[in-house]
């Protein structure tokens with residue numbers, strides 16, 4: 001993320017806050033999540049680590065309460081395929097990002113191998129049961145208007161996940 005002292009960072013779908021202790025403590029970190037239970041756990045983690053630079057809010061990332069052009073850096077980790085409408089999520093990320101902001105998305109996208117993709121499309125039919133869409137295609141995400149994609153990298157075990165690093169254009 002290359003977040004430096006004084007910058008404001010948004011973590012969308014912060015969950016239990018696993019990443020929060022890893023940010024520079026001189027950055028102002030805002031974490032949002034739809035789930036109050038997740039935020040409770042993130043809050044406990046902040047207390048345990050003495051993180052005074054973190055604010056947590058219950059909020060739908062597809063319809064955020066923040067004004068336009070607020071954040072220098074935005075991270076969305078394992079959240080694009082769990083929201084109802086990834087397009088709204090990306091539009092909101094773009095809206096609240098400052099011009100030139102760095103956005104990092106980590107997510108599982110539909111696999112390029114046709115056999116694996118077939119399995120993913122089959123289980124996508126039970127998305128409601130497994131909690132995420134295993135067959136979300138990457139192209140609409142990296143082609144979203146207003147994001148200049150700088151890198152698309154395989155991430156995590158066997159590269160099954162993808163990291164997208166982009167810069168916001170306004």
Ligand SMILES: C[S@@+](CC[C@H](N)C(=O)[O-])C[C@H]1O[C@@H](n2cnc3c(N)ncnc32)[C@H](O)[C@@H]1O
Pocket residue numbers: 012013014015016017018019032033034035038059060061062076077078079082083084
């Ligand atoms: C798979 S978890 C990832 C959590 C965290 N980013 C991590 O890497 O540990 C996805 C998170 O997104 C949250 N979430 C789902 N839909 C959301 C929405 N519309 N707005 C905000 N958060 C949402 C869930 O409550 C959950 O905490």
